[in-house]
Amino acid sequence: MNAQWTIGIIGGSGLYAIDGLEDAEWRDVASPWGAPSDQILFGRIGEVAIRFLPRHGRGHVHAPHDIPARANVDALKRAGCTDLLAISSVGSLQEELPPGTFAVVDQFIDRTVQRAASFFGTGLVAHVSMADPTCERLGALAAAAFTAAGGRIADRATYLAMEGPQFSSRAESRLYRDWGCDVIGMTAMPEARLAREAELPYALVGMVTDYDCWRDDRAAVDVAEIVEQMAANGRIARAAVAHLLRHLPPERTPSPIDTALDGAIMTAPSQRDAALIERNAALLARVLGG
Numbered sequence: 001m002n003a004q005w006t007i008g009i010i011g012g013s014g015l016y017a018i019d020g021l022e023d024a025e026w027r028d029v030a031s032p033w034g035a036p037s038d039q040i041l042f043g044r045i046g047e048v049a050i051r052f053l054p055r056h057g058r059g060h061v062h063a064p065h066d067i068p069a070r071a072n073v074d075a076l077k078r079a080g081c082t083d084l085l086a087i088s089s090v091g092s093l094q095e096e097l098p099p100g101t102f103a104v105v106d107q108f109i110d111r112t113v114q115r116a117a118s119f120f121g122t123g124l125v126a127h128v129s130m131a132d133p134t135c136e137r138l139g140a141l142a143a144a145a146f147t148a149a150g151g152r153i154a155d156r157a158t159y160l161a162m163e164g165p166q167f168s169s170r171a172e173s174r175l176y177r178d179w180g181c182d183v184i185g186m187t188a189m190p191e192a193r194l195a196r197e198a199e200l201p202y203a204l205v206g207m208v209t210d211y212d213c214w215r216d217d218r219a220a221v222d223v224a225e226i227v228e229q230m231a232a233n234g235r236i237a238r239a240a241v242a243h244l245l246r247h248l249p250p251e252r253t254p255s256p257i258d259t260a261l262d263g264a265i266m267t268a269p270s271q272r273d274a275a276l277i278e279r280n281a282a283l284l285a286r287v288l289g290g
Helices: 067-080 138-149 170-178 193-198 225-246 273-281 280-290
Strands: 002-011 024-029 040-045 050-055 083-092 100-111 152-161 183-185 204-210
Touching: 002 067, 040 225, 050 225, 067 193, 067 280, 083 193, 083 225, 100 138, 100 225, 138 152, 138 204, 138 225, 152 193, 152 204, 152 225, 183 204, 193 204, 204 225, 273 280
Parallel strands: 002 050, 002 083, 083 204, 100 152, 152 183
Antiparallel strands: 024 040, 040 050, 083 183, 100 204
């Protein structure tokens, strides 16, 4: 088995399973940050180890603002993941991104307001760069895989992360367009921030389900239409993920994100909170040496 790649797949609305998974087994992975959204599905495709976590849980039980993001990312780190590919349903804020488009996200504007967004805090302060919040290498591999699966791809999309669970007002939707955002969703933040703190290269593919509500010539978001589009998107996404996992480079070269915590911890060693260090044992094993 290729020990260099262990790919964590975070499935969003429309993606609740991985096609072609071998030696599949659902396992409990405990996290000191609480219970993850669900068990993690361990398996492999060919020589690549896979860890799959449904973000909302099987049966879609977690609302966007209630997703235990810290527990999810920490559990995937503890499960041995080297990289994370997230799949998420999104609304389109641009005419040229119709429903059925797959947007490879490279930037975020975060408008979430009540979610725990860091593994660090009082007694263990750390600052990591989010200038380039996604992994370009994994994003390019995902784009190629979705293209091979028949998906329409949009590169370098900017994602507006909203709190939810309600959809936008028309004024909000138009404001986000004016800001230059391409897609809008409720789940990628703080997930992307936490992945960076966990030194996990992270890529996000947004599956466009609707045009949000900025267009005057269309009715507001229709949930029934979204569900129908999600099913169609999910079929392509499952094929694309399987293709990606079968066509990864044989060698995983190091990523700068692998060492994102180098120099990031600001708290003096004598002042560090031992309990918080222990809670973050999976994240800090490399940088603190155990």
